[in-house]
Amino acid sequence: MTTHLTPLLPVPGRAGERTRPAGKSERGALRFGLLGPVTADRGGTPLNLGPPQRRALLLRLLVAHGRPVSMDLLCEDLWMGRPPAGAVSAVHAHISRLRRELEPRSAGPAPDRVLTAGPTGYALRVPEHALDSVRFERGLERTRDLLNEGRRAVARAELERTLRIWRGPALVDAAEHPFAVREIARLDEIRLTAQELRVMVLLADGEHGPAVAAARELTSQEPLRETGWELLMRALYLAGRPAEAVRQYEEVRRVLLAELGLEPGPNLRELCRAVRQHRTAAVLGPYAESPETDRSPGRPDSAPGPSRTTGTSTSGQGTQGGLHKNSYGLRNVDG
Structure with a gap:
């Protein structure tokens, strides 16, 4: 029996885009970092982005993905609805200094315009793959393709x-x-999806200890x-710690009721019942590599193992034709 993982959570993207493999940056190409403190470099050489307001201006243009942003909207956004009398002059000054960094003058032909006015x-006219946030999303897409x-x-x-790729909180500047609120929330959600997928892969690879640690970090970040x-309850059960898995259910119940x-x-609720009753097939779901592993942790090897085709799916989808599929999209297929 082989294990194929088919993640169900979609990766937000733009219609018509093709996944581009990661590779070395083009010589002299601009690259921007949004997943942490904002950065910009040309061919690996960091650029000076200036004071905080100029960095916020750069981010405002980057999150527009090449669409023009009016002066009025720039002033509103940079001063959060209360632009001072000199706001327009300040924006013009920041634009001028950003352009010097992004479009350096040389003895050769005039550089291609990156920061345009109309x-x-x-x-800001840059290829989408110049943004680390786009490279992150495409990397997750490639991961799912490979799993499929x-x-x-x-x-x-x-x-x-x-x-x-992440160096810190998205768009922190x-x-x-x-x-920035909507884009930060969108990127954070995709990052959580990727972190959850990592736990699933660890479980499928039988690395229960690292899966417990990674899942515990997730519950700490997003209780x-x-x-x-x-994921934490499954990982604990697979690590031979069913009593602790039940305690984690009691903890999340307390948190949800309180908050x-x-x-x-x-x-x-169904997963907790399965753990308490040692219904291993329901707990293991897609993480059982073979019928021989279908035994409850901490119980004798002679304990009966439920059939893979008759186990209960925690997603309520059940099983059919030798295929067990749960809400994570991981599944076991006879191979």
């Missing part, structure tokens, strides 16, 4: 490389600006997000 405003092809080892290496708790006044969702 009747509808200013625009059954190339889990290569997918895991790609996922680890992709997660290392503009975190207080309303224009109200049930997926992390579900939201809600009970855990049906997936978590």
Whole structure:
């Protein structure tokens, strides 16, 4: 039996885009970092982006993805709805200094315009793959493609490389600006999806200890997000710690009741019942590599192992024709 992982959570992207393999940057090409403190470099040489307001201006233009931003909107966004009398002059000065960095003069032909001005405003014209946020999203897309092809080892290496693109909080230089809020939330959500996928791959590879540590970090980052708790409970069970898995359910129940006044969702409740009753097939779901592993941690090897085709799916989807598929999109297929 072989294990194929098919993640179900979509990666936000733009219609018509093709996934571009990661490679060395073109000589002299501009690259921008949004996943951490904002950075810009040309061919690996860092550029001087100036004071905080200029850095926020650069981010405002970058998140527009090449679309022009009017002077009025730039002033509103940079001063958060309260632009001073000299706002326009200040923006012009920042634009001029940014252009000097992004479009250096030389004895050769005039450089291609990167920071353009037009009747509808200013625009930053750079290839999408020049942004580390786009490279991150495309790396996650490649990971999913590799998993769909059954190339889990290569997918895991790609996922680890992709997660290392992050250097800190997204758009941190503009975190207080309303224009950045939506993009920060979108990127954070995709990062969480990638981190959850990493735990799933660790579980599928039988690395239960690292999976426990990674899932515990997820629950610490996002205590109200049930997926992390579900992954943690599965990882603990697979690591031979079912009692601790139950304690984690009790902890998330306490947190949800205290913060939201809600009970855990049906997936978590069913998973806890499966752990308490040692219904191993329901707990293991897609992480059982073979029928021989279908035994409850901490119980005798003679304990009966439920059939893979009759186990209960924690997503409520059940099983069919030798295929067990849960809400994570990982599945076991006879091979």
